[in-house]
Amino acid sequence: MRQDHLITATQLSRDDIEAVLDRARRIAADPAAFADRHAETVLALCFFEPSTRTKMSFDTAAKRLGADTIDMGTVESSSVTKGESLADTVRVIEGYADAIVLRHPSEGAATLAAEFVDVPVINAGDGAGQHPSQTLLDLYTVRENHGLDGLTVGIMGDLKYGRTVHSLAAALTNFDVNQHFISPDSLRLPRSVRFDLHEAGAQLREHTDLEDVLPELDVLYVTRIQKERFPDENEYHRVAGQYRIDAGTLADAREDLIVMHPLPRVDEIAADVDTSGHARYFEQAHNGVPVRMALLDTLLEGTQ
Amino acid sequence: MRQDHLITATQLSRDDIEAVLDRARRIAADPAAFADRHAETVLALCFFEPSTRTKMSFDTAAKRLGADTIDMGTVESSSVTKGESLADTVRVIEGYADAIVLRHPSEGAATLAAEFVDVPVINAGDGAGQHPSQTLLDLYTVRENHGLDGLTVGIMGDLKYGRTVHSLAAALTNFDVNQHFISPDSLRLPRSVRFDLHEAGAQLREHTDLEDVLPELDVLYVTRIQKERFPDENEYHRVAGQYRIDAGTLADAREDLIVMHPLPRVDEIAADVDTSGHARYFEQAHNGVPVRMALLDTLLEGTQ
Amino acid sequence: MRQDHLITATQLSRDDIEAVLDRARRIAADPAAFADRHAETVLALCFFEPSTRTKMSFDTAAKRLGADTIDMGTVESSSVTKGESLADTVRVIEGYADAIVLRHPSEGAATLAAEFVDVPVINAGDGAGQHPSQTLLDLYTVRENHGLDGLTVGIMGDLKYGRTVHSLAAALTNFDVNQHFISPDSLRLPRSVRFDLHEAGAQLREHTDLEDVLPELDVLYVTRIQKERFPDENEYHRVAGQYRIDAGTLADAREDLIVMHPLPRVDEIAADVDTSGHARYFEQAHNGVPVRMALLDTLLEGTQ
Numbered sequence: 001m002r003q004d005h006l007i008t009a010t011q012l013s014r015d016d017i018e019a020v021l022d023r024a025r026r027i028a029a030d031p032a033a034f035a036d037r038h039a040e041t042v043l044a045l046c047f048f049e050p051s052t053r054t055k056m057s058f059d060t061a062a063k064r065l066g067a068d069t070i071d072m073g074t075v076e077s078s079s080v081t082k083g084e085s086l087a088d089t090v091r092v093i094e095g096y097a098d099a100i101v102l103r104h105p106s107e108g109a110a111t112l113a114a115e116f117v118d119v120p121v122i123n124a125g126d127g128a129g130q131h132p133s134q135t136l137l138d139l140y141t142v143r144e145n146h147g148l149d150g151l152t153v154g155i156m157g158d159l160k161y162g163r164t165v166h167s168l169a170a171a172l173t174n175f176d177v178n179q180h181f182i183s184p185d186s187l188r189l190p191r192s193v194r195f196d197l198h199e200a201g202a203q204l205r206e207h208t209d210l211e212d213v214l215p216e217l218d219v220l221y222v223t224r225i226q227k228e229r230f231p232d233e234n235e236y237h238r239v240a241g242q243y244r245i246d247a248g249t250l251a252d253a254r255e256d257l258i259v260m261h262p263l264p265r266v267d268e269i270a271a272d273v274d275t276s277g278h279a280r281y282f283e284q285a286h287n288g289v290p291v292r293m294a295l296l297d298t299l300l301e302g303t304q
Numbered sequence: 305m306r307q308d309h310l311i312t313a314t315q316l317s318r319d320d321i322e323a324v325l326d327r328a329r330r331i332a333a334d335p336a337a338f339a340d341r342h343a344e345t346v347l348a349l350c351f352f353e354p355s356t357r358t359k360m361s362f363d364t365a366a367k368r369l370g371a372d373t374i375d376m377g378t379v380e381s382s383s384v385t386k387g388e389s390l391a392d393t394v395r396v397i398e399g400y401a402d403a404i405v406l407r408h409p410s411e412g413a414a415t416l417a418a419e420f421v422d423v424p425v426i427n428a429g430d431g432a433g434q435h436p437s438q439t440l441l442d443l444y445t446v447r448e449n450h451g452l453d454g455l456t457v458g459i460m461g462d463l464k465y466g467r468t469v470h471s472l473a474a475a476l477t478n479f480d481v482n483q484h485f486i487s488p489d490s491l492r493l494p495r496s497v498r499f500d501l502h503e504a505g506a507q508l509r510e511h512t513d514l515e516d517v518l519p520e521l522d523v524l525y526v527t528r529i530q531k532e533r534f535p536d537e538n539e540y541h542r543v544a545g546q547y548r549i550d551a552g553t554l555a556d557a558r559e560d561l562i563v564m565h566p567l568p569r570v571d572e573i574a575a576d577v578d579t580s581g582h583a584r585y586f587e588q589a590h591n592g593v594p595v596r597m598a599l600l601d602t603l604l605e606g607t608q
Numbered sequence: 609m610r611q612d613h614l615i616t617a618t619q620l621s622r623d624d625i626e627a628v629l630d631r632a633r634r635i636a637a638d639p640a641a642f643a644d645r646h647a648e649t650v651l652a653l654c655f656f657e658p659s660t661r662t663k664m665s666f667d668t669a670a671k672r673l674g675a676d677t678i679d680m681g682t683v684e685s686s687s688v689t690k691g692e693s694l695a696d697t698v699r700v701i702e703g704y705a706d707a708i709v710l711r712h713p714s715e716g717a718a719t720l721a722a723e724f725v726d727v728p729v730i731n732a733g734d735g736a737g738q739h740p741s742q743t744l745l746d747l748y749t750v751r752e753n754h755g756l757d758g759l760t761v762g763i764m765g766d767l768k769y770g771r772t773v774h775s776l777a778a779a780l781t782n783f784d785v786n787q788h789f790i791s792p793d794s795l796r797l798p799r800s801v802r803f804d805l806h807e808a809g810a811q812l813r814e815h816t817d818l819e820d821v822l823p824e825l826d827v828l829y830v831t832r833i834q835k836e837r838f839p840d841e842n843e844y845h846r847v848a849g850q851y852r853i854d855a856g857t858l859a860d861a862r863e864d865l866i867v868m869h870p871l872p873r874v875d876e877i878a879a880d881v882d883t884s885g886h887a888r889y890f891e892q893a894h895n896g897v898p899v900r901m902a903l904l905d906t907l908l909e910g911t912q
Binding site: 074088089093096 | 640658661663664667668671672679682871872873891896897
């Protein structure tokens with residue numbers, strides 16, 4: 001990467017993406033070769049919102065590179081409660097750590113942080129904005145299963161609010177991929193996102209029914225429909241039930257269809273899919289480790 | 305151990321127990337020899353309930369073996385609040401860590417987790433169920449002081465709800481130990497636990513007064529009587545006062561009686577016992593480190 | 609240091625202070641030489657109150673010395689909620705760790721802890737009491753910029769409640785320093801603190817207006833005036849506005865005046881001071897790492 005920070009998926013060219021994914025593959029093949037690579041590095045984990053898998057997987061990635069981590073802790077247990085600005089917090093932490101992983105409820109937080117510090121900042125989710133390291137592990141999972149060109153990908157569920165979806169869709173425009181978006185009308189891809197995808201040359205179509213497109217798909221990426229998006233609980237249950245998949249739903253799918261999900265799932269994927277041969281969501285979560293190792297290794301290399 | 309996981313104290317034979325305790329003794333004698341033994345290991349600490357000593361002592365044990373730990377954090381700061389199932393949580397974490405230490409409010413949680421993952425699961429307390437690593441450090445403390453055969457052990461306090469007590473009593477049936485249970489009627493050992501102990505060939509008697517049995521004891525294991533078990537606060541104070549010990553209480557005890565407690569204590573053991581020569585509860589807590597090092601070392605060996 | 613613990617800034621002689629600061633300077637100049645110095649050490653972080661920078665900077669210091677840390681977590685997630693005494697908590701943790709860093713809301717907590725354990729205890733703030741490692745990094749920052757003799761230092765803001773201020777003022781009596789205290793009447797240095805400073809031979813004067821003394825200062829140490837000290841919110845805003853500095857305020861200052869602040873700041877220092885050439889508060893925060901490395905290195909040396 002030519003960049004010092006990782007703020008959005010859109011900052012990454014096809015070459016950038018492939019370089020990180022290639023490195024991740026080398027790491028996955030021989031993790032021991034990377035075990036002491038960053039022995040004197042300290043990575044700061046600054047999570048202003050709850051997280052399990054993103055935080056634990058960056059923590060694991062750092063430690064499997066031989067680095068240490070320091071954790072800001074929850075907002076409640078930190079000085080943030082005393083009214084400190086984000087700019088001040090990161091300027092202090094820059095003196096402790098060699099890189100900063102930041103999750104924050106406000107869109108643009110990582111961009112702001114990166115303006116104030118010299119160490120690499122990795123955006124681990126900024127409100128409804130971006131979550132680019134998730135996109136990299138999603139792409140890695142697709143590539144290890146099917147490659148990244150000549151594919152037909154379906155993205156289903158909450159397409160309106162999901163930052164994971166927006167990042168992934170943008171990144172896929174770098175490859176020869178047909179994108180199908182499946183959602184209820186009320187949770188369609190926002191107009192601005194559709195516009196950006198068209199501008200980037202995306203081949204995209206929208207659907208309200210999975211069955212219209214399921215037989216063509218190489219990848220089905222499912223996201224959770226959140227109850228709190230619906231004023232009426234009955235309406236939520238009706239809609240969520242319609243975009244829930246189980247082994248029966250997948251009867252018409254290609255044998256090598258892979259089902260992905262950023263997790264956590266609630267009940268949008270039934271347990272019988274886990275053992276169906278299509279499920280890749282746990283593998284996808286596990287890929288967070290080599291991909292984030294590759295990302296850290298790349299960004300830290302740039303600082304040496 | 306023949307097992308991949310440590311779920312209950314009852315899964316351990318006398319040979320299993322002695323093997324772990326022997327290893328713990330070797331570690332305590334020469335910790336430096338074990339300092340780099342698991343340098344590329346990552347241990348996940350998944351505590352769905354508050355804990356100080358169990359969590360810190362597993363954390364210490366891992367680090368004194370050269371391993372790293374990753375911490376799920378509190379439930380409030382994790383994805384668990386989004387409704388993820390325990391099975392999904394551990395299947396994700398299995399991709400990050402080489403072993404999982406799990407504490408959970410629901411009995412059976414560790415058994416369930418172990419069904420879903422291939423890495424070793426250590427039960428660090430599941431509701432009113434089991435807490436087998438506590439039992440191992442209890443046995444280690446008894447053995448280092450008195451050996452484990454030909455003993456008379458008194459267990460006092462809340463015998464109805466205490467998972468520590470149930471695990472310890474079961475494990476002691478592997479040795480030549482007379483067990484005396486001292487408690488108010490309302491907090492007697494549950495009928496089912498008594499039944500299992502009889503089946504396992506335990507030599508047990510029950511008492512309501514400590515003085516009936518104190519002079520015979522080699523070990524007095526005290527547990528806390530919790531206020532919330534009593535609908536009436538006066539009744540609580542009356543009962544708790546009766547099962548509280550101080551230096552005076554121990555005047556009739558054997559000189560080499562050892563007093564143990566799983567901690568934290570509130571006031572069931574007076575401060576003057578700390579310096580009486582009988583106290584072993586801090587030593588007992590400290591033994592958590594070599595015993596858990598031995599346990600981790602044993603389980604990780606099995607995975608290599 | 610001749611001491612095993614670091615409890616107050618007043619326990620430190622001029623020689624003690626200079627020895628730690630000299631060591632910190634050697635560490636800052638060549639951190640790699642210290643990177644594996646305490647590879648088998650475990651440091652316990654016991655924070656009974658929220659903290660970001662103190663905790664993260666001790667955590668970083670330990671790791672940059674090759675040591676590991678174990679974290680007690682928040683009070684809510686620990687056994688403290690079960691009613692355990694501080695004495696019991698630290699006596700347990702002494703069995704896990706080689707040194708203990710303690711922050712606690714009660715004045716005297718660190719003194720009490722040090723009476724019960726044999727491993728070094730470092731006071732990281734005890735209520736309105738002391739915070740000596742902050743004082744050491746403050747002194748280090750002053751010394752690296754101006755040396756520590758022949759200086760004129762202004763300390764401004766909440767001089768009544770600020771433990772940082774009381775520790776620093778006491779420590780400065782070891783050096784040839786004129787101390788000026790600038791505050792509203794209601795937040796003057798407490799009589800007892802003034803008395804102790806006089807006893808220690810301090811050269812001190814008090815002011816209500818910064819402009820009376822600003823042109824003479826080599827160092828201006830600003831602290832936050834807390835809203836909760838004022839029964840009336842208007843009064844708070846009036847007072848806080850008067851002790852707020854910006855680039856304009858500093859027009860009359862010496863060119864080499866340095867502005868310090870223990871952080872976090874809210875708005876007592878305007879953002880235009882950050883780039884004024886006077887600001888040293890981020891440098892000051894960063895100095896926490898080499899100074900705490902030097903402190904840990906000194907105390908741990910004493911235990912070997």
